[in-house]
Amino acid sequence: MLAIRLVDGAERPDVLVLPVRSVEGGGVPAALSPDLPVLPDDVLTEATALVPATRATGRAGEVHPHLRPGRTPGRLLLVGIGSGDEPGWRAAGAALARAGSNETQITIAMPADVPPEAVRGLVEGLLLASYRFRLTEAGDTPALADVDLAVTDPARYAYTLERAEVTARMTRLARDLTNTPSSVKNPQWFAERVEEAATGHPDLHLRVREPDELAAEGFGGILAVGGGSASGPRLVELDWRPAGARTHVVLVGKGITFDTGGISIKPVPAMKLMRKDMAGAAAVVAATLGAAALRLPVRVTTLAPLAENAVSGSAFRPGDVITHYGGVTSETTNSDAEGRLVLADALAYAVAELKPDLLIDLATLTGANAVALGKRTGALYSENDELAADVLAAIDAAGEAAWRMPLTADYVEHLASEVADLYSAPNQGGGSVLAALYLREFTGDLRQRWLHVDMSAPSWADADSAELTRGATGWGVRSLLRWLPTLG
Ligand code: BES
Ligand code: MN
């Protein structure tokens, strides 16, 4: 990860970045961001003239390079920051990570009194857009290794920088886990990565349940889904338990390390990216590690039910009836609706044993998410208006996206089964809604304090775009690390 330093001023760098603000309504004339105290006078004069000369508009993320051969700095980069709000600076950071990727070091001249949110956006944009997945893109690593932020008062931004760095580091961890091929990433491997990351934090506790323990305690959904694979299932329980915490949140993440669909096997195009089917588990684990790194004063317990949904003679079948943790039974007409079966166990366990104040789950649950909302937006469900509003606000502030969807009462009847308590895969349209209604059946007393996000769509980016690099996005880590600190 590239190293970002806060410096107060005036070393003479080789590459100097100057922010350009757009004017109301966009277009020319834009203006060099006022009050850049770190600039030598000659550079300031020249850069001021460059703004109209390059026809810079200040649009967030627009970059204009300018060469100054034989002089220092040898290169100026004008970068648009829009109106100068956090999203504008985030776009600028992402654009600089790409435009500056052949430099080894750049210095960014920050305006005096720039608000901490701007620094947060800039740093997250830089660190997220410069991400590459080590396995497949080793040759494509950006040269850019050091970024100096020239500010008048470095101490003022120290915590902002730390928080943005932890957020980016954890988002990158979630991306790494999700991008990893399923030949490497089985449930045991995932659990070992969590163990590795959690070691050394005194208030972080980890328990990994193996198949025999899952059987002894009745986790029938996890065992059924994991039963077809040579790599057995696991349940990761990671607990950040700081002294004095007044609120307890349980985060649950779907952890299917590969989803073939099982006996109800997926066709080739639909199966292609199913190594990403543990993106929910990656996000909640990474967010919990982030909460620990930042010592957030809230207790966070993460549950990641991990299984590979494979095809074999020991795979569960369409029409099987399985008994979940706590005793509720499901008729499983389609073995490709496996995510809800593992989540059901984890939710029921959280409600019965952990009894948190709030219960949140993130899952790559249905293809219907993208049908309804496209490729960038998660589908959010909750009966609790205040909780939904708070989480949506955090998602928006973090630069991610979700849209609240209904838990339509009229559809509950589709969950009825003649042979079990619930029917797991009704084929009635509204697939994301029905999956959410199914999960709700396992929330017990916490029904009004539960929130679910179907994040199948935004968990993956087909192409580089702003702070996203193609592949896994780490969706949810940034949002959770915005929301958790508001709980106090
Ligand atoms: N993992 C898939 C959902 C998915 C699809 C995630 C596309 C990311 C991209 C899930 O397990 C699944 O197969 N869902 C089925 C449910 C159906 C059988 C009720 C689906 O969406 O078709
Ligand atoms: Mn499936």
Ligand code: ZN
């Ligand atoms: Zn799945």
